[in-house]
Amino acid sequence: MSRTEHSFLPRAALGRLLEALCALGYRCAGPQVRDGAIVYAELASVQDLPRGLTDVQAPGSYRLEEGGGERYFAWATGPQALKPFLFAPREVLWRADRGADGRISFRSETAPAARLAVIGVRACDLAALALQDRHFLEGRYVDPYYAARRVGLLLVAVNCSHPAATCFCASTGDGPHARSGYDIALTELDDxxxxxxxxxxxxxxxxTLALAPASAARVEAGQAQAQHSAAVQSRALPGRNLRDALFAALEHPRWEEVAGRCLSCANCTQVCPTCFCHAELELPDVGGHTTEHQREWDSCFTAGHAWLAGHAVRPDTRTRYRQWLTHKLGSWHEQYGRSGCVGCGRCIAWCPVGIDITEEAQALCTP
Ligand code: SF4
Ligand code: SF4
Known part of the structure; x- marks a missing residue:
């Protein structure tokens, strides 16, 4: 079977793919229900997958309900993408110890590379991963913590068949069909x-699975499903490069208006698969003999993240929201050659007050 051809894996044989990955030494992670949401967790068997569930999302709202038939992947996105697998929410970067002679020695805590296969990855998350790769691996500084995890990562994408009402990956050009960045892509059909x-x-x-080639009818059904998944998306950004429009609107009254609704809670940046802001903390022991240097996710919405030389450079929610949007949709083009938004819609669903990035961008681009 060449890389350009499709084969067909019957649903009852999906477990064989997991077995093949395990036989190659991969730990498998896949979508599972935790606390009422679909997240990636260690996958022991196909029975752990969210069979028949679909997600209903809206601004400030996410819930699961029946409606996916026999399918395992009839949902769009959970709150978590690939980000936590590679850029850990919190980790120790190094430790320092003071010896009996008073000298200080440092120990790196770089994680050993391990094989991990993630099953069920969405097209928007592959696009976000490519952006995180640019940030962590392709600049002047290569992050060894991210790199150690990235090298062992194998990705089994599943093309979206049930986009949520919050999805707009078709408008950013990142989905709903995975085009690159995966090892294996699956298109789920009814059988x-x-x-x-x-x-x-x-x-x-x-x-190794010795699958039969897919019939022309099944390939056509997959193509029709992909077209439908793009066509049903009702949200869109007003353009793919909003840099000039947003920087021309720095004093737009909408920033004040959205600041009146925004809680500066940082949920949007925590669920965003491309956000990479972090803080570094020093945690010495009580005796002053050792210290742990930690990195943890931070957000441009926190007061501390804007604290510079004893001064809050973004002192209020208006300037923090403006920083987030002008960076994400504007100056990312200068840094990474594209927008920082892949249209996953997570920041819309997981914002407690339902602020919608597509609506805000549209308003800000309107004089
Ligand atoms: S800004 Fe929102 S829609 Fe865009 S990638 Fe981040 S979470 Fe997804
Ligand atoms: S936009 Fe929503 S999720 Fe983001 S900081 Fe404001 S209230 Fe929180």
Missing amino acids: GYLTHAGSDRGAAILA
Whole structure:
């Protein structure tokens, strides 16, 4: 089976793919229900997948309900993307110890590379991963913590068949169909999966399953499903490069208006798969003999993140919201050659007051 062809994996045989990954030494993670939401967690068997569930999302709202038939992937996005697997929410970067002679020694805490296969990755999350790769791996500084996890990551994408009302990946050009960045892509149909290899190792894994080629009718059904998933998306950003429009609108009254609703809670940045702001903390022991240097996720919405030389450079919610949007949709183009938004819609659903980035961008682009 070449990398350009589709084969067909019957639903009852999905477990064989997990077994093949385990046999190659991969720990598997996949979508599962935790606390009423679909998140990625260690996957022991196909039975752990969220069969028949779909997500209903709206500004400030997320809930799961029946409606996916026999499907395992009839949902759009949970609150978590690939980000926590590579850029840990909190981790120790190094430790320092003071010896009996008073000398201080440092120990790096770089995690050993481990094989991890994530199953069920969405197209928007692959696009977000490519952006995080640019940030953590492709600049002047390569982050060894991210790099150690990235090298062992294998990605099984599943093309979206049930976009949520908050999704707008078609408008950013990042979905709903995965185009690159995966090892294996699955398109879920009612009776199984079209499979497609996106890398040599993905092709080698599929070859071990000895699957039959997909029929023309199934390939057509997959294409129709992809078109439908794009066509039903009702939200959109007003353009793919909003840099000039947003920087021309720095004094727009909408910033004040949205600041009146925004709680500066940082939920949007925590669920965003491309946000990478972090803080670094020093945690010495009581005796002063050792100290732990930690990195943890931070947000441009927190007061501390804008604290510079004894001065709050973004003292209020208006300036913090403006920082987030002008960076995410504007100056990312200068840094990374594209917008920092992949249209996943998470910041809309998980904002406690339902602030909608597409609505705000539209308002700010209107004089
Ligand atoms: S800004 Fe919002 S919609 Fe865009 S990638 Fe981040 S969470 Fe997703
Ligand atoms: S936009 Fe919403 S999620 Fe983001 S900081 Fe404001 S209230 Fe919180």
